[in-house]
Amino acid sequence: MKLKRPQKTATCPRSQDTWEEEEEETWEAEFRYLGQLDDSEFERALQELQLTRSIWTIDLAYLMHHFGVRHRFCTQTLGVDKGYKNQSFYRKHFDTEETRVNQLFAQAKACKVLVEKCTVSVQDIQAHLAQGHVAIVLVNSGVLHCDLCSSPVKYCCFAPSGHRCFCRTPDYQGHFIVLRGYNRATGCIFYNNPAYADRMCSTSISNFEEARTSYGTDEDILFVYLDS
Numbered sequence: 001m002k003l004k005r006p007q008k009t010a011t012c013p014r015s016q017d018t019w020e021e022e023e024e025e026t027w028e029a030e031f032r033y034l035g036q037l038d039d040s041e042f043e044r045a046l047q048e049l050q051l052t053r054s055i056w057t058i059d060l061a062y063l064m065h066h067f068g069v070r071h072r073f074c075t076q077t078l079g080v081d082k083g084y085k086n087q088s089f090y091r092k093h094f095d096t097e098e099t100r101v102n103q104l105f106a107q108a109k110a111c112k113v114l115v116e117k118c119t120v121s122v123q124d125i126q127a128h129l130a131q132g133h134v135a136i137v138l139v140n141s142g143v144l145h146c147d148l149c150s151s152p153v154k155y156c157c158f159a160p161s162g163h164r165c166f167c168r169t170p171d172y173q174g175h176f177i178v179l180r181g182y183n184r185a186t187g188c189i190f191y192n193n194p195a196y197a198d199r200m201c202s203t204s205i206s207n208f209e210e211a212r213t214s215y216g217t218d219e220d221i222l223f224v225y226l227d228s
Contacts, residue, residue, distance in 0.1 A: 045063060045066050045067070048066070049062055049063065049066055051063075054093065054097050055174075055176065056097075056101050056104075057073060057075065057136075057138055057176075057218075057220040057222055058073065058101060058104045058105055058108070058113075058115070059104070060073075060136060060176070060222055061073040061108070061113045061114070061115060061222060062104065062108075062111065062113055064113075064222070064224065065111065065112060065113045065114075069224060069225070070224075070225040070227070071114060071222055071223060071224050071225065072114050072116065072222075072223040073113070073114060073115045073116065073220070073221075073222050073223075074116050074117075074118050074120045074219075074220070074221050074222075074223070075115065075116075075117060075118075075218045075219065075220045075221075076117065076119070076218045076219045076220075077117070077218040078105050078115065078117050079101065079102045079105045079106075080094075080097070080098045080101050080102055081218065082098075083215075084216065085098075087171070087172055087216060088171050088172075089171060089172050089173060089174055089216060090216075119219070120219065120221050122205055122208075122209060125179065125182075125221070126182050126184070128223055129179060129180070129181050129182055132226060133223065133224060133225050133226050133227075134178055134179060134180060134224050134226065135178070135179040135221055135222060135223050135224060136176050136177070136178055136179075136221070136222040136224060137176065137177055137178075137179055137191075137212050137220070137221050137222075138174055138175070138176055138212070138217045138218070138220040138221070139174075139175055139176075139177055139208075139211040139212045139214070139217060140172050140173060140174065140175075140211050140212075140214035140216060140217060141173045141174070141175035141211070142171065142172065142173045143207070143210050143211040143214055144175075144177070144203060144207065144208070144211035145203055145207050146201040146202065146203055147188070147201075147202050147203055147204070148199070148200070148201055148202050149199075149201065172214060172215065172216040174216060174217065175193075176194060177191045177192065177193055177194075177201075178191060178192045178194065179191050180192055180200065182205075187204055187205050187206075188202045188203060188204055188205065189202065189203055189204075189205060189208045190202050191203070
């Protein structure tokens with residue numbers, strides 16, 4: 001987690017700050033899965049919405065609403081789990097991010113951002129994908145294993161050239177993936193890693209479940225409806 005941005009209490013959050021290049025590319029890549037995205041429009045959205053260098057699922061939900069994309073954000077925690085303060089992934093800027101993120105959750109209903117506290121099953125996810133929609137899921141990349149990527153680097157999908165390889169640490173490493181489909185016969189899930197545009201990844205349902213339910217994810221899933 002990186003920085004806190006100043007809050008405005010009367011309206012939905014706003015900011016003029018920019019992000020680090022790597023994380024901005026990740027967010028933009030996720031939105032490109034939904035169709036053509038004008039770069040200048042995307043940059044304006046980053047400036048208009050109160051966004052930080054941290055990537056939280058609630059931020060993605062606000063971006064969905066901003067672009068008029070029908071969505072449903074499901075999570076186990078409506079706000080920030082205080083227990084994350086002790087995790088290395090969250091620790092550095094936890095205190096400043098906690099205030100910002102909790103405020104986003106508190107303002108979600110007024111800003112027409114759909115957030116639900118609920119449990120999502122694999123069957124729920126499969127039903128959503130079967131209708132031709134996609135979903136953005138927060139996973140522990142240190143657990144997720146792509147069966148199609150080269151061995152022995154299990155998690156090569158998550159390490160763009162020149163970046164630190166997540167598979168070298170046992171600690172929780174939060175990462176968003178975009179679910180694209182599944183094969184019920186073979187029991188696998190197909191997904192895209194936003195860091196790459198040239199491949200489709202695949203993993204078993206059991207591995208996917210382990211990655212998305214790891215402590216640190218809140219089992220966050222953002223259902224995205226492409227008919228919008």
